[in-house]
Structures are given as C-alpha cells and as structure tokens.
Amino acid sequence: MLRTSLKPLYLTARRIFLRAFIHPGSCPDIPGSPDSMLLILDRRLGDVSLAIPVIRTLRQAHSTARLGMVASGNLHGLLQWACSPDMLFDYSDAPRIVQTKWEIAIDLTTDYHLEPARLASRTGAPVRIGYDIGGRGRYFNLPVPFDPAIHTQKLYARVLTLFGIDFRAETLPHATNRKPAAVAIHPGAHHPTQQWPPEYFAELIRRIHAGGEPVIVIGADSERKLVERIVELAGPGAKAVITRDVMDFVATLRDSDLLICNNSGPLHLAGLLGVPALSFMGPTVKSRWWPVDPSAVVLRRDELPCIGCNLGYCKIQTHDCMRLIKPDEAYAAYLRCVKMPR
Numbered sequence: 001m002l003r004t005s006l007k008p009l010y011l012t013a014r015r016i017f018l019r020a021f022i023h024p025g026s027c028p029d030i031p032g033s034p035d036s037m038l039l040i041l042d043r044r045l046g047d048v049s050l051a052i053p054v055i056r057t058l059r060q061a062h063s064t065a066r067l068g069m070v071a072s073g074n075l076h077g078l079l080q081w082a083c084s085p086d087m088l089f090d091y092s093d094a095p096r097i098v099q100t101k102w103e104i105a106i107d108l109t110t111d112y113h114l115e116p117a118r119l120a121s122r123t124g125a126p127v128r129i130g131y132d133i134g135g136r137g138r139y140f141n142l143p144v145p146f147d148p149a150i151h152t153q154k155l156y157a158r159v160l161t162l163f164g165i166d167f168r169a170e171t172l173p174h175a176t177n178r179k180p181a182a183v184a185i186h187p188g189a190h191h192p193t194q195q196w197p198p199e200y201f202a203e204l205i206r207r208i209h210a211g212g213e214p215v216i217v218i219g220a221d222s223e224r225k226l227v228e229r230i231v232e233l234a235g236p237g238a239k240a241v242i243t244r245d246v247m248d249f250v251a252t253l254r255d256s257d258l259l260i261c262n263n264s265g266p267l268h269l270a271g272l273l274g275v276p277a278l279s280f281m282g283p284t285v286k287s288r289w290w291p292v293d294p295s296a297v298v299l300r301r302d303e304l305p306c307i308g309c310n311l312g313y314c315k316i317q318t319h320d321c322m323r324l325i326k327p328d329e330a331y332a333a334y335l336r337c338v339k340m341p342r
Contacts (some may be wrong), residue, residue, distance in 0.1 A: 011112060015135030027141035030128050030163060031103060036066040038102040038123060040116045040130075041079075042109045043072045043091075044190065045246070045265030047152065049272045050292065052082045052158040053169050059083060062164045068096065070119070070120075071292055077247040082172055091115070098122045104129070108156055110146070112136065129159060149287045169292065171274035182214040183334075184256035185238075187230055188223040189264040191312040196262055196322050196330075198226065198278040202233035203327040204260070209237025209335060216241045218252055218266075258337055260330075263289055263298075271296065278330070278337050282321035283309045295340060297333050299325045 041048055046069060059067060068087040069079055076088045089097050097119065105120040107130030117139035120128050130140040138175060139141030144158055157167035185205065189195045205215050215234075218241045219227040231240045243249040249266070250273065253259060259270045259277045263284040270277045271293045279291065280302040285308050291298065301307055301324050306316060314321075 011134035018135035022138035046268040062114040186261040205234040
C-alpha cells in the first residue's frame with residue numbers, strides 16, 4: 001500500500017532526473033525497407049496476446065526484415081507459432097541482444113519499468129521507439145505518447161502509424177474449424193483481487209454440468225492448487241486439466257467451445273484464437289483491458305464507486321467488485337453465450 005501511494009512521487013522525480021541526464025539524440029527517418037527490427041514485449045500472456053496481431057501486421061508489411069523478439073521464455077512457443085520471428089531472446093539475453101546489429105528497436109512494454117527502455121537504448125539502433133511513461137521516453141529518439149485511457153491493443157497499434165501501416169485486427173488462422181469439446185474454466189489471475197471466488201466457480205460448474213455440458217478447469221502448474229480446489233468443490237461435474245506449457249494451453253483452449261475466466265491472460269488469448277468468452281472484471285481498468293472480441297460477454301459491477309481501482313489489494317476489504325457477481329447472474333450470462341451464433 002505504501003509503495004502504491006509513493007509511486008506518483010517517484011515517477012515525477014524520475015521524470016525530472018531523466019530529462020536532465022538522458023539525451024536520446026535525433027531520430028533519422030524510418031527506413032522504408034528496414035533490414036532488421038527488434039521488438040521488446042511485455043512479460044505477461046495477456047499483453048503478448050494483444051500485441052500479436054500488431055506484430056503480425058508489421059511482419060507482413062516488412063517480411064524481408066530480420067525480426068528479433070524479446071519476451072518471457074514461457075511465451076516463446078506462442079510467439080514462434082504466431083509470428084515466426086527469426087530470433088527469440090529472453091530478457092536475460094541482454095549481452096547477446098546488444099551485440100547484434102539492429103536498424104530499429106521497438107519497446108512495446110506499457111509499464112513504467114526502465115529495464116526494457118534501457119535495453120532498447122543499449123542496442124544502439126539508429127531508430128528507437130517506445131512509450132513515454134514516467135520519463136522513460138528519454139531512452140527513445142522516437143517516443144510514443146502514452147494515454148492510459150486507450151485500449152492496450154490500440155496503444156500497440158500506434159507504433160504502426162509511424163511506419164504508415166494500417167492495423168488489421170485478426171484472429172489466428174489456425175483457430176478455425178475447431179471441434180468443440182467442453183466449456184473451459186480458467187479461475188486464475190495475476191492478482192487475487194481479479195479472481196472470482198472459487199466457491200462461485202464451483203457452483204457455476206454444477207449448474208452447467210446439470211445441463212449436460214462437460215466442463216474442464218484449466219491452469220498452469222503454478223495454479224494447480226486453485227484448479228484442484230475448485231474441481232473438489234464442484235463435485236463430479238468437472239475435470240482438472242493442468243497444461244504443460246503455453247502451446248498445450250493453446251491446444252486445450254482451441255478445443256473448447258467457451259472460456260469462462262477472470263480478466264486475465266487467457267481471456268485475451270481466447271480473443272486471439274477466436275474462442276468465445278465470458279469473463280468477470282473487477283479492479284481492472286475497463287478502457288485498457290476490455291476483451292477485443294465484440295461478442296465477448298463481461299460481467300462487471302459498474303455501480304460501485306471503487307470499480308476499476310487498478311489495485312492488487314481491496315482498499316475497502318470487501319472484494320465487492322467480484323463477490324457481488326453471483327453465480328445466478330453468471331449462469332444466465334452463460335446461457336446467453338451458448339445461444340449466440342458462432
């Protein structure tokens with residue numbers, strides 16, 4: 001809580017310091033046919049899932065450029081499958097990254113951390129592009145204005161305008177002709193405040209299973225305890241599926257006819273794959289993280305004065321933004337989802 005309250009003061013002081021001591025230099029014109037581009041991505045699945053259509057658009061426009069990408073190692077399989085980069089790096093590969101020649105370096109991270117911006121600067125690329133958040137724009141000679149009210153995918157797409165490229169939103173071509181197998185439920189989230197209560201998930205599973213629909217509860221190994229707890233609470237109507245890696249998760253999700261989840265990475269992965277979704281949104285900022293699929297159903301308590309607080313803890317200690325979304329309301333939303341034309 002103290003860290004959250006001090007953050008604005010820290011960012012203001014940092015902005016003043018960087019403006020005084022970091023000088024990005026002038027930016028040459030962006031080459032019409034760049035020979036190499038490095039993209040530095042956010043660390044989370046949701047951010048990367050929203051960035052992939054933007055990356056694919058850039059890749060199609062400059063198909064001959066050598067494309068390198070920096071991302072969390074657990075997401076490399078997804079990026080290789082979706083974007084076909086020539087080189088994939090983890091964040092720990094900084095020495096190898098800066099020893100490689102890049103004509104353009106693009107930092108797509110939309111957080112205030114300086115490490116990705118410094119890495120883009122250290123590449124020595126003639127053109128360095130990134131978002132100006134808390135003074136980190138000083139590491140780029142082509143900073144992009146950051147607007148927290150803009151959806152994350154639209155914010156990524158702003159980079160394309162610098163190249164004169166129109167963004168074409170798409171789902172992955174491999175996501176068609178799926179064979180529906182079950183309703184998939186992913187109960188995890190980055191912060192506990194983003195999670196619908198486990199007992200609510202269990203009640204919803206019982207209602208869905210009573211209607212004859214098979215249900216799987218999916219998660220990574222780090223979410224095993226939560227997944228198994230919900231399956232135990234739900235009784236015989238659910239099966240636990242612990243995925244080995246991100247591509248195993250993709251395969252499981254593509255074989256599902258609906259995803260029910262919190263506002264987390266799998267929700268945005270479902271949008272990328274063309275899988276219908278029903279989600280619960282509480283402290284998450286609506287303007288930035290609403291699902292991109294226009295048919296997606298979102299349950300949110302808009303009437304609460306604290307809704308969208310964007311905090312990892314509940315400052316009123318009630319978790320009303322999630323607890324007031326009852327299983328009855330969720331089941332009614334589920335019925336609407338299954339009646340939608342596919």
